[in-house]
Amino acid sequence: MDLTRRRLLGGTGAGAAALGLHAAGLTSGTAWADPRFPDDPFRLGVASGDPHPDGVVLWTRLAPDPLALDGRGGMPGRRVTVQWQIAHDERFQRVVRQGTAYAVPELAHSVHVEVTGLEPGRDYFYRFRAGGVLSPAGRTRTAPHARTRTDLAFAFASCQCWYEGFYTAYRHMAAEDLDFVVHLGDYLYEYGVGATAGVRGMSLDASFQRETYTLSEYRNRHALTRMDTDLQAAHLAFPWVLTWDDHEVENNWAGDIAQLDSDGFPDGDATAFRARKAAAFQAYYEHLPLRLPQKPDGSDVRMYRRLGFGRTLDLHVLDTRSYRDDQVCGDGTKPGCDTERSDPARTMLGAEQERWLLDGAARSGATWNVLANQTLVAQVDQNADPAVVSSGLDMWDGYTAARDRLLTGLHERGAANPVVVTGDIHRSVVADLKLDFADASSPVVATEFAGTSISSGRDGAAMDKVGRDWLAPGVNPHLKWHNAQRGYTVLRLTADDLRADYRVVPYVTTPGAPVETAGRFVVERDRPGAQPA
Structure with a gap:
């Protein structure tokens, strides 16, 4: 589990190919420039989904108080910048994509990053950082190339x-x-x-x-x-x-x-x-x-x-x-x-x-x-x-x-x-x-x-x-x-x-x-x- 708290590597990626999807068309007031969370904001974990041959969608939600009665997860009504990385290895020494996305209150400070530019049919590791806190690291896998016939499970x-x-x-x-x-x-x-x-x-x-x-x-x-x-x-x-x-x-x-x-x-x-x-x-x-x-x-x-x-x-x-x-x-x-x-x-x-x-x-x-x-x-x-x-x-x-x-x-x-x-x-x-x-x-x-x-x-x-x-x-x-x-x-x-x-x-x-x-x-x-x- 020490992997999940390593410092986020900066400036070594091959560029980002993702959209800050939640920011588009939403009015969420001013940004929270220097977030300080009362507890781990990644208490709901991280996830990936809908694999394509060239990418996946990465997910997390910032929620230091997940069961707060107002449904806001202990977060203020302000948008938060979230950094993300995806790498070939679980130590994140070979980062291949990285970027930023906005977590906005209109969507409960959830983040969906659609990463592209990945290789088909291979494993990757990903993680997020917000306010100096690093998320758990997840493993994901892209779909095989469209012309490939390979065993699947x-x-x-x-x-x-x-x-x-x-x-x-x-x-x-x-x-x-x-x-x-x-x-x-x-x-x-x-x-x-x-x-x-x-x-x-x-x-x-x-x-x-x-x-x-x-x-x-x-x-x-x-x-x-x-x-x-x-x-x-x-x-x-x-x-x-x-x-x-x-x-x-x-x-x-x-x-x-x-x-x-x-x-x-x-x-x-x-x-x-x-x-x-x-x-x-x-x-x-x-x-x-x-x-x-x-x-x-x-x-x-x-x-x-x-x-x-x-x-x-x-x-x-x-x-x-x-x-x-x-x-x-x-x-x-x-x-x-x-x-x-x-x-x-x-x-x-x-x-x-x-x-x-x-x-x-x-x-x-x-x-x-x-x-x-x-x-x-x-x-x-x-x-x-x-x-x-x-x-x-x-x-x-x-x-x-x-x-x-x-x-x-x-x-x-x-x-x-x-x-x-x-x-x-x-x-x-x-x-x-x-x-x-x-x-x-x-x-x-x-x-x-x-x-x-x-x-x-x-x-x-x-x-x-x-x-x-x-x-x-x-x-x-x-x-x-x-x-x-x-x-x-x-x-x-x-x-x-x-x-x-x-x-x-x-x-x-x-x-x-x-x-x-x-x-x-x-x-x-x-x-x-x-x-x-």
């Missing part, structure tokens, strides 16, 4: 309810050999944390005991999450690619429609809900390594995007919340509703995103097309009785015509080796995705690897009642495997196959759990469907 994770479990899985993830991490949503939860902060055993201000609505409340919930040292370790180790699901705003939101029983919002009050989304989206951007195109404009933001990793992988990052139709039949899990959920006018992605996805996958020259998706695509009958079909209406099962368009579109357009990675369900599932789930002879067109939660749902088990119901004979024959423990999934991609290792911990309600591999699967190139490895 990444982990995906989701659902990290802070008060329901410790983030031990992230400490283990940080020790893996990975190129990047994909987070599929539920980075935080909007609910109150409880009198003792759940398993964390802490006493927090009353503002943490209620659901989040305001910008300061969302900021502080993010800050509470980001203070976890295991989470910080995983951010330090790799660049992250992130998208959201529902709890970054509110449970099961759909477009401009709040959950039916949402506290404080009359049903159908889209204006009030858009204001809540705007606060949630801004706090999300302020706390994560996102590029300028993902900066929200009020309640509008384009979160879906595509990242290329040479000729091995095209990663299609989806947003299945912002454009979807409302859940049918009052939401939840229930039988019936076949007519409503199969309505061809209903959408999960919205017309523009759906077209963008199918067109991009069809044009892809990569071996693997991976969809970073939130809710389960595979059909899942929730009832073990074959005579009763029970559907989860927030999942793609509630949008069956949209699912048909997705899977048929990938198949008919000849998208190469589509694989879906999914979060949300707090359990791990491996599934064959078929054109017709009711027809045993229908072709398998893609593979879905759904991953469990980091901590949501507290301690899990290898099998539970839900798993037994899903795997009951004749109920869901396209499901290959199930596990309900906590953890993350590692995918390793080559020109010949894609391998998935499900990494799980036996408990999260106390810290220090070991990690093990609960299941291994392989998808061979041009042969959709997973097999045990």
Whole structure:
């Protein structure tokens, strides 16, 4: 850790290729010429994200008092100059880029530096300095050159309810050999944390005991999450690619429609809900390594995007919340509703995103097309009785015509080796995705690897009642495997196959759990469907 407090080297870099993005168009008063912080301003850590072949985005937020009730992190209403460096080595003796950026109060003194001019497919180290204080040093990695075919490894994770479990899985993830991490949503939860902060055993201000609505409340919930040292370790180790699901705003939101029983919002009050989304989206951007195109404009933001990793992988990052139709039949899990959920006018992605996805996958020259998706695509009958079909209406099962368009579109357009990675369900599932789930002879067109939660749902088990119901004979024959423990999934991609290792911990309600591999699967190139490895 002495590395994180070495003096910042000056005047030795090869120049800067970054934008002071947060200063543009913002009026933040005078600069704080000689900052003196009451505590470490880098208590929320540092991070990098969205790697390109020539660069990455670097992130930090100055917050010497991260949980200050006004949501300002203990910072004054003045802009602060932040220096940054990126180097070939962790001792910063070979600095290749450096520069300055502004941390402004309008964005909670967060900094997003989009560095360019780097070499493709190699490791770099980065750090920040503000007011004479040096940040921790992070490691990042650029994407391979567009014409390169190289082996890749990444982990995906989701659902990290802070008060329901410790983030031990992230400490283990940080020790893996990975190129990047994909987070599929539920980075935080909007609910109150409880009198003792759940398993964390802490006493927090009353503002943490209620659901989040305001910008300061969302900021502080993010800050509470980001203070976890295991989470910080995983951010330090790799660049992250992130998208959201529902709890970054509110449970099961759909477009401009709040959950039916949402506290404080009359049903159908889209204006009030858009204001809540705007606060949630801004706090999300302020706390994560996102590029300028993902900066929200009020309640509008384009979160879906595509990242290329040479000729091995095209990663299609989806947003299945912002454009979807409302859940049918009052939401939840229930039988019936076949007519409503199969309505061809209903959408999960919205017309523009759906077209963008199918067109991009069809044009892809990569071996693997991976969809970073939130809710389960595979059909899942929730009832073990074959005579009763029970559907989860927030999942793609509630949008069956949209699912048909997705899977048929990938198949008919000849998208190469589509694989879906999914979060949300707090359990791990491996599934064959078929054109017709009711027809045993229908072709398998893609593979879905759904991953469990980091901590949501507290301690899990290898099998539970839900798993037994899903795997009951004749109920869901396209499901290959199930596990309900906590953890993350590692995918390793080559020109010949894609391998998935499900990494799980036996408990999260106390810290220090070991990690093990609960299941291994392989998808061979041009042969959709997973097999045990």
